[in-house]
Amino acid sequence: MTRRAGTIDRPVALEPVSKGNRAAILALEPLPEQQEYVASNAESLAEAEQDDEAIARAVVCAGRVVGFLMYSAPKDDDEAIIYRFMVDRREQGRGLGRAAVGKALEEIAKLGHIRRVAICYEPENEAARRLYAGFGFVEQGLDEDDEMIAVLELGG
DSSP: OOOOTTOOSSOEEEEEOOHHHHHHHHHOOOOGGGGGGSOOHHHHHHHHHHOTTEEEEEEEETTEEEEEEEEEOOTTOSEEEEEEEEEOGGGTTSSHHHHHHHHHHHHHHHTSSOOEEEEEEOTTOHHHHHHHHHTTOEEEEEOTTSOEEEEEEOOO
């Protein structure tokens, strides 16, 4: 079986961060031109350890960690926020980012109390804008850090 460029031939899963995948998460790297758009995974993991509401996930495909995602979905709020997301530079261009965001939205929707998902990104990050718009996220404007906030209303 041949795989077309830009497609994945194995399912993507989100797995909790563990001792078994932590080193692989720390080894992930964005493309050089993406460095300014993402926090380091070391910083994100440290933040997750201090924040009870942070939900950190390894993005896994074919048994390998290919990305990292972190969100919060407080039980006393109907809005979740995806605030960290990256796919390793060697794994980009295969649809893994789209698949990972889809899995995150499924996971968030299954929580039951979330009606809206927000995400933030640098306004000049066109790849992020296209990716999130493809899921139906609607830009709301800039936040206090001059990052674009986009919101997706969940159905049902």
